Amino acid sequence: MKLALLGTLFLSDKRKDLLILLIERPMNIDEIKTTLNVTSSAMMTQIKILIDQGIILYEDDHYKLSSFGEVIVKKMIPLLNTLMVYEDNKQYWENHKVNGIPTHLLERIEELGVCELVEPELNRMYELPKKLTDNLVKSEYIKEISSSFSPAYPYKYIELARKGVRISLIITEPVFERFETEYSEQLKDYIGMENTELFVCKDDIGFASGVLTDRFLSLTLFYKNGMFHNHAMMSFETGALKWGEDMYRFYRNTSQEVTDI
Numbered sequence: 001m002k003l004a005l006l007g008t009l010f011l012s013d014k015r016k017d018l019l020i021l022l023i024e025r026p027m028n029i030d031e032i033k034t035t036l037n038v039t040s041s042a043m044m045t046q047i048k049i050l051i052d053q054g055i056i057l058y059e060d061d062h063y064k065l066s067s068f069g070e071v072i073v074k075k076m077i078p079l080l081n082t083l084m085v086y087e088d089n090k091q092y093w094e095n096h097k098v099n100g101i102p103t104h105l106l107e108r109i110e111e112l113g114v115c116e117l118v119e120p121e122l123n124r125m126y127e128l129p130k131k132l133t134d135n136l137v138k139s140e141y142i143k144e145i146s147s148s149f150s151p152a153y154p155y156k157y158i159e160l161a162r163k164g165v166r167i168s169l170i171i172t173e174p175v176f177e178r179f180e181t182e183y184s185e186q187l188k189d190y191i192g193m194e195n196t197e198l199f200v201c202k203d204d205i206g207f208a209s210g211v212l213t214d215r216f217l218s219l220t221l222f223y224k225n226g227m228f229h230n231h232a233m234m235s236f237e238t239g240a241l242k243w244g245e246d247m248y249r250f251y252r253n254t255s256q257e258v259t260d261i
Contacts (some may be wrong), residue, residue: 014038014046016080019065019073022056026064081110091119092233096221100206105247111119112217114235120230128156132211132232139213141166143248147205148220148228149175154186162192168197170251176200180261185260199255211242 017036021027027035047063050056055069060083064075086093098106118129128136134158136142142157142165161167171179176198179187190196208220208228217240218232 014043015050016076017053018043018046019069020077021078022063022065022078023070023073026062029060032063037066037113056095078110081113085109085112085115087242089233090114092117092221095223097224097226098221100221101219102206102247102250105243105250108243111239111243112233112235112240115233115235115240118218118232118234125129127233128230130138132234135162135215135234136160136213137213139165139215141168141214143168143170143212143244144209145170145173145201145205145248145251146209147172148208149178150230151183154190155185157196158186158189159198160222161190164195166195167200168248169200170201170205170248170255172201172205176259182260191261193256198258199252200258201251201255203251205251210244210247212241212248214241215242218242 014036018032021032021035029040031044032038033040036043045221047056047058050069051058054066054074056063057069065208084227099107116131117129120129136156137160144159144167146153146169157167157169175255191198206222208222209218209232210220216234216236218234220228220230220232222228
């Protein structure tokens with residue numbers, strides 16, 4: 001019976017679409033056909049299966065979710081969204097250290113929604129991907145969490161800060177020490193601006209970089225062998241921005257601000 005119910009829910013796209021549709025409100029067959037662009041015969045077969053399983057009910061010429069059907073669908077939607085995030089960029093997630101993301105955020109990974117893998121051009125492998133930099137310059141603020149060192153960052157962020165962009169960086173102690181040793185003048189310039197912040201996180205940051213702006217979220221993970229490649233998974237969805245804000249707040253709470261060097 002358990003396996004039969006799982007098959008009922010997940011083997012048919014039409015059933016999944018119908019269940020997600022009915023979470024909004026009860027509908028008659030004509031509304032269902034129009035919304036899902038299906039024929040009556042095709043949909044009635046799926047409806048009968050769901051009625052037999054007690055997941056939907058037929059009342060007053062309308063189909064609606066049963067009480068437990070509502071519970072099932074509300075639990076099902078995050079799973080389907082998680083599968084979408086994974087399947088759209090399956091190779092990336094398989095080859096990178098996903099467990100570097102804090103557990104409570106990884107459990108909400110479906111909030112990233114539609115993601116796009118962006119990479120720098122082959123002749124500019126050590127630069128930031130063009131789509132990322134194009135959107136950085138259009139952003140009102142930038143919040144980054146980083147455990148990787150990039151020589152491009154001090155120059156790019158100083159340039160943006162001088163244009164009025166509000167920037168807040170959270171970096172690890174090794175990254176801060178390298179900036180302090182090799183880019184001390186740029187570091188002083190950055191810290192001395194009114195619209196910039198710098199925090200050093202004493203805890204481990206298990207991914208290469210997470211960048212949040214008012215426009216997008218980007219996430220760069222390490223390969224499973226620990227190697228770093230200058231590419232990023234980008235999302236422009238509202239849910240991803242909320243997820244990124246929670247990620248920033250999590251690391252901000254364990255970081256100490258640097259106001260002078």
